Amino acid sequence: MLDRKLIRENPELVRAGAKRKGIDAPVDEFLRIDQEWRASVxxxxxxxxxxxxxxxxxxxxxxxxxxxxxxxxxxxTAQLKSDIKDLEPIERELEAKLHELELQFPNLPHESTPDGLTADENVEVRAWGEKPNGEFLPHQQIAEDLKIIDFAAGAKVSGSGFVVYTGLGAKLVRALVSFMLDFQTERNGYYEVYPPALVSSESLTGTGNLPKFAEDLYKTSDDLWLVPTAEVPVTNLLRDEILDGGQLPIKYAAYTPCFRREAGAAGRDTRGILRMHQFDKVELVKYVHPNESYNELELLTSDAESILQALGLHYRVLLLCAGDMGDKGCKCYDLEVWAPGEERYLEVSSCTNFEAFQSRRTNIRFRPEAGAAPEFVHILNGSGLAIPRLMVALMETYREADGGITIPEPLRRYMGVDRIEPIG
RNA sequence: GGAGAGAUGGCAGAGUGGUCGAUUGCGACGGUCUUGAAAACCGUUAAGGUGAAAGCCUUCAGGGGUUCGAAUCCCCUUCUCUCCUCCA
Structure with a gap:
């Protein structure tokens, strides 16, 4: 959600920003309804x-x-009362219409976000490590050989898009969750929270998943929705609060399972565990001072990167172009880890500065100093990281000639073993 | 699932139809005093909308109703707490 005043006063700026994302924002209709609404008020x-x-x-x-x-x-008062009764529904209807319109405006890309409408126009800003040399297998074969993922069982229990992690595969999931949470809380100063995996419509509207992207989500029969990411409950944690400026930045790290219908992605990335209806992820969310948010985005990105570095995995960082970053962001870096068996990079994190887009929807503000008027905080988030694709990179990178997988040093104390041995 | 109690400003907690947007305390901020700090004392301190501004409007969980007038009365919903029942 954008500032109404911005749309009123700078309609061309808003139109142009939306256009960079390939979106036709309903600027004219907004201005018309806005004027009617204000007259009515x-x-x-x-x-x-x-x-x-x-x-x-x-x-x-x-x-x-x-x-x-x-x-x-x-x-x-009789006449006045009847006038008010006539005017009220008109005002309310205009306000509702205006609100519906304003929810349709995308966030505006930051000036440092490159132009472009498709993934081809994203810009690689840096890379870490190097592609390993040698012969590599695709992860699903490694996982099947070692019996650490049971694909057939997932399909039997739930259908396509689900797997069962077994034995040390299951333990690896758990180890990665623990490792990443410990790393982000102990080294990078995040505060750990474990939120609900079912959330209300209000929460999803706050993060911008609703009303536009309902078809990506699983809805239960109780008007609750399965979270597509921990971003949703965590961003709503401070809804309607006025924070003390001195508390900022506030940094949360949260693990949840994530549920996505992937309705628009049917047929893409169907192999192995590249794209699933349920997966695990640690998410990082920050509430920051507006002046600091672009600096904080760099820090957030490097916090997410630090996991890949600790695990010794080659990756690159892409600065997304305006059209590829989605509706909600102003600036976004994707972290892509190299999967040698797939021979391609896999997205494991998107680190995004939403500026006040989400805080305006969720009404999260801060007081810059005592007595000052509250302002909206800037909200950022990034995966830290998504587990299945990280596992793909780990399996493919660290598989050895005998079929076993070497566990990277930082994970060993969580795994209890140094290697996943081949089945002999 | 059953019974009861409750929801008020950053927090605590008054207020049961008419200058109540709301007594008071704490906290915060400003000041006096002090070499400085503490203590004490004095003062300030909700948010949103609209408007060029003065101002006006809205908000005491949310929605509806009664009334010229509702934090206050009535109805519905949600949430919290206590007890019972059940259950990872």
Whole structure:
């Protein structure tokens, strides 16, 4: 959600920003309804003011025992009341329409976000490590040989898009969750939270998943939705609060399972565990001072990268172009880890600065200093990281000639073993 | 699932039809005093909308109703707490 004043005062700026994302924002319709709404508000409030002032005088007359005059004043309010009753639904309808429109505006790309509409126009800003040399197998074969993922069982239990991790495969999932949470809390200063995996429609509207992207989500019969990412509950954690400026930045790390219908992605990345309806992820969310948010985005990105570095995996960092980053962001870096068996990079994290887009929807503000008016915080988030694709890179990178997988040093204390041995 | 109690400003906690947007305390901020700090004392301190501004409007969980007038009365919903029942 954008600032209404910005749309009013700089409609061309808003239109141009949306256009960079390939989106046709309903600027003209917004301006028209906005004007009607404001006229309606003024009309309505004037009637209410009159009515209030008469009521007040009735109170005074009654207090003075002037009942006859009070009765007379009461009669005056009848017309006003009926006017108000007529005007109210008009105002309410215009406001609702305006709100519906404003939810359709995408966030505006930052000036440092490159132009472009497709993934081809993203810009690689840096890479870490190097592609390993040698012969590599695709992860699903490695996983099947070692019996650490049971693909058939996932399909049997739930259908396509689900797997069962077994034995040390299951333990590896758990080890990665623990390792990443410990790393982000102990080294990078995040505060750990474990939120619900079912959330309300309000929460999803706050993060911008609703109303536009309902078809990507699983909805239960109780009006609750399965979270597509921990971003949703965590971003809503401070909804409607006014924070003390001195508390910022506030940094949360959270693990949840993530559930996605992948309705628009049917047929893509169907191999192995590249794209699933359920997967595990540690998410990082920061609430920061607006002046700091671009600096904080760099820090967030490097916090996410530090996991890949600790695991010794080659990756690259892409700065997404305006059209590829989605509706909600201003600037976004993708982390892509190299999967040698797939011979391609896999997205394991998107680190995004949303500026005030989500805080305006969720009404999260801060007071810059005591006595000052509250302002919206800037909210950022990034995966730290998504587990299945990270496992793909680990399996493919660290498989050895005998078929076993060497566990990278930082994971060993969580795995309890140094290697996943081949089945012999 | 059953019974009861409750939801008020950053927090605690008054207020049961008429200058109540709301007493008070804590906290925070400003000041006096002090070499400085503490203590004490004095003062300030909700948010949103609209408007060029003065101002006006809205908000005491949310929605509806009664009334000239609702934090206050009535109805519905949600949430919290206590007890019972059940259950990882």
């Amino acid at each position: 003024q009309q309505l409030e004037q009637k209410k003011a009159e009515s209030n002032s008469i009521s007040k005088s009735i109170g005074q007359l009654m207090g003075q025992g002037k009942t006859a005059e009070a009765e007379e004043a009461k009669a005056q």
